[in-house]
Amino acid sequence: MSRYDKLPDDELATLLQQGDELAYTEIYYRYHAALYIHVFNKLRNREESRDIVHDLFSQVWQNRTTIAIHGSLASYLFAAVRYRVFDLIDRNQVKTKYIDSIRKFAEESTVHADDRIREQQLLALVEKEIASLPPKMRQVFELSRKGGLSHRQIAAELNLSEKTVKKQVSNSLKILRSKLGVTVFTIFFL
């Protein structure tokens, strides 16, 4: 009986497995920004980070019916990008940078076999990553997480560059051009 944005993750995951596009969309808006920030922190490369998150969501939709989510949806998504990060590192032409870093880490630290990533630990880390965002970026993150605002509104609200706004116009217009979109928008924010 509740709205998609009020549904808990596990219900969204179930709906996704049934092919519910709206559940998929909600999952996307709930997580794409946090995942992107998380991946960018690892790779410091915009294009690679964008691709990883984009490909993940593309795969999630393609495999929606066969997807096996053990544990929470969040840990599934973050584990999936982690594998993709290692994938990318391994396939990377210039992976020396990462390999050096891993080697240095291996030399300096004592790691126990049970030091594997635990869900709570990972989610706490992501929380920390988001908490450390500068205020403006936090706003972008929060607004895009809600997904209900058009990007034009986000841009206007955050006073972003004209170039950014321009890039968003085609997107936003699609929404705003249809009267219905506007109406529904109003209903949404009743």
Next chain:
Amino acid sequence: MENQEIEALLKKYRKGSATAAEKALLESWYLQQDTDGIQSLSPGELEEDLISIGDDLPLKRAVVRRLNWWPRVAAAILIISFSGYFYWHHAHDNSGSARLVTHSAPAGKQQISLPDGSRVWVNTGSKLNWPGTFNKNIREVYLEGEAYFDVKHNAALPFVIHTGSVTTTVLGTAFNIRQDLKHHTVTVTVERGKVGVSNGTRRLGILLPDQQLSFNTDNRQVTQQRVDASLVIAWHKIDLNFDDMTLADVALQLEQHYHVRISFSNEQIGRSRFTGATLTGEKLEDVLQAICEFNQATYRVLPDHSIMISGKGRN
């Protein structure tokens, strides 16, 4: 550890054949990788990246607005309706509160014109409730039983019909909803336009003309099929329905409906039985002619404008 070893380790990790210790090493490294690299991006760059991640994904962005509103609206309304509907319903029944207007058709159909120009034909034994005025965001009504809707198009003002737990949302179209309490089904049949049907947040389907959706409220199964909508909605056009009635009773109904007096040349023909229906707007002469043909009778208009049916009757 040599670089080659780390490369080999990465390959093992990707293949899923790394040992627990090896996984722990990589994942620990991953965790402690700097967590504020994102600071090197400007808000505008982050915004750009977040937009482009969505490119070509099957997101219901524009459509979210378009379609997602019915679960949203339905949810909002259902919350109101659970408290409000019963309140209004009972308030109306008990005290005639102005909050909810009830049109029930205990015997015979009723045609209702709503202030937005929409028309609703409520079938016999069915009930339509609505708040008396529509608010500026939505047109909503509550149906028990069967009704045929001809909704005035207004893209800015969705028309929502609640039938038990089933929500039907339209912008402007003609369709029929039938709630069968005995078989726990709600059936929506579309004659014209496009109709969305949902149950809570669950989208049951989107129907086009001549499509019919049945939802079983008991086992929550949905069936969809092609039908001839004109047959399903025919009932609303039927004006008078004679189900194996004596001609005397038929005459009584015709008298009331057409404001005429009807008599029989003999009692026997009045006892003949007749089954049939008249369509809205049908002329009395045509109805009489059909009845007479069927019963091998004739009719004539007397000088006082009353009608006399004569014949032997069909035993």
